[in-house]
Amino acid sequence: MGQTAAMVRLLDHLVLPTADLDTARTRLNQLGFTVAPRGIHPFGTGNCCVYFADGTFIEPLVVVDECAAEVAVKSGNVFVARDRSYRQAFGTEGFSAVAFAGDNADDEHRAYVEAGISAGDRLDFSRPFIDAAGRSDTASFRLAFAALPDVEGTYVFTCQRVNSPKVDRSALEQHENGTTRICEIIAVSDDPAGTAGFLRLSAGYDLSGTSDGAVPDLPNARLRVLTSGQYAEKTGLAPRGHGVLSFEAVAFCVRDIDALRRGLVSRGIDHDIREGQVVVAPAPGQGTTFIFQESA
Incomplete structure (x- = not known):
């Protein structure tokens, strides 16, 4: 292109x-x-x-x-x-x-x-x-x-x-949970290199000299491709999709991760803490995994 x-x-x-x-x-x-x-x-x-x-x-x-x-x-x-x-x-x-x-x-x-x-x-x-x-x-x-x-x-x-x-x-x-933006989109693939190539191409990157599974950052968010095992390790969840490409999670930046977690607890929202991030599994009305991470 x-x-x-x-x-x-x-x-x-x-x-x-x-x-x-x-x-x-x-x-x-x-x-x-x-x-x-x-x-x-x-x-x-x-x-x-x-x-x-x-x-x-x-x-x-x-x-x-x-x-x-x-x-x-x-x-x-x-x-x-x-x-x-x-x-x-x-x-x-x-x-x-x-x-x-x-x-x-x-x-x-x-x-x-x-x-x-x-x-x-x-x-x-x-x-x-x-x-x-x-x-x-x-x-x-x-x-x-x-x-x-x-x-x-x-x-x-x-x-x-x-x-x-x-x-x-x-x-x-303006959001009560303190979310400011989308930080990252996580895709899962059994062919990370091929999927990353497609995403690089569709996002406007030149493919010359690239062959691995990395996707360079977009100007305003990160786009990451993981294997099923890597996704499970990161989130504690099995991916819902399968095959070459499935979008599996959205990570949001929040101002105060502790305040966000208190809000989830007060509303009875199940969640997990993994490496300082809050992971909320898919539920009716929320079809994909939400991950919240603190960012200034």
């Missing part, structure tokens, strides 16, 4: 399929997150996002209109089709996709096609956005998709924000 380090993409957001948005909202509130009002896509899916001050977010995603989703899949909508295949392979709770910030979806789609990793046609869409005070605007996006061959559901995409909502999101970016 010929990209240089200067063209490496920022993390934009993470897609977390869930069975029910009310359950997701309740669980995320219990974990100390502020959850945005429900958003609806024009192709049968909806979300209730958690936003962070650096512009990144997590997107719990649910199918709200099966008929609209079916029409979208038949029309070639990759976003809905990959969500469906993920749920068929792994169930209704999980971590299906990493989205990078895009600059030009046409160029990014073309690059993915040339690299042999395109997951399908580019997608344009718009949806209403409402902030915590009820002010509304329209958000418009252009997406380009990439995936490894024969990997069910799990994928990455670039997200070009054609029109960003002109609404105040600051209240939604």
Whole structure:
């Protein structure tokens, strides 16, 4: 693809399929997150996002209109089709996709096609956005998709924000648990070197001179590929996915790890302490492992 380090993409957001948005909202509130009002896509899916001050977010995603989703899949909508295949392979709770910030979806789609990793046609869409005070605007996006061959559901995409909502999101970016940003995304693979190569390529890194399982840091987060054994050692949990690529955990930076843990204890949230980090296993409404670590 010929990209240089200067063209490496920022993390934009993470897609977390869930069975029910009310359950997701309740669980995320219990974990100390502020959850945005429900958003609806024009192709049968909806979300209730958690936003962070650096512009990144997590997107719990649910199918709200099966008929609209079916029409979208038949029309070639990759976003809905990959969500469906993920749920068929792994169930209704999980971590299906990493989205990078895009600059030009046409160029990014073309690059993915040339690299042999395109997951399908580019997608344009718009949806209403409402902030915590009820002010509304329209958000418009252009997406380009990439995936490894024969990997069910799990994928990455670039997200070009054609029109960003002109609404105040600051209240939604403040979280009782002290989370400030996403620190790290953890993937598990039985082919770490191959998977890391795909992630480097999709994130905009030049592959020349690389052959190991390392993924250089994104400008605003770390992306790590582990084996099943390494993941179990780090978290005390078995990975939920299998094969070449499954996204398994999200690590968040918090201001005060002791305060976060007290909050979890007060709400009866099971957790583990491993190497100074707090690990919360997946649960309904929280489809993937959450890891909290202290950061100034």
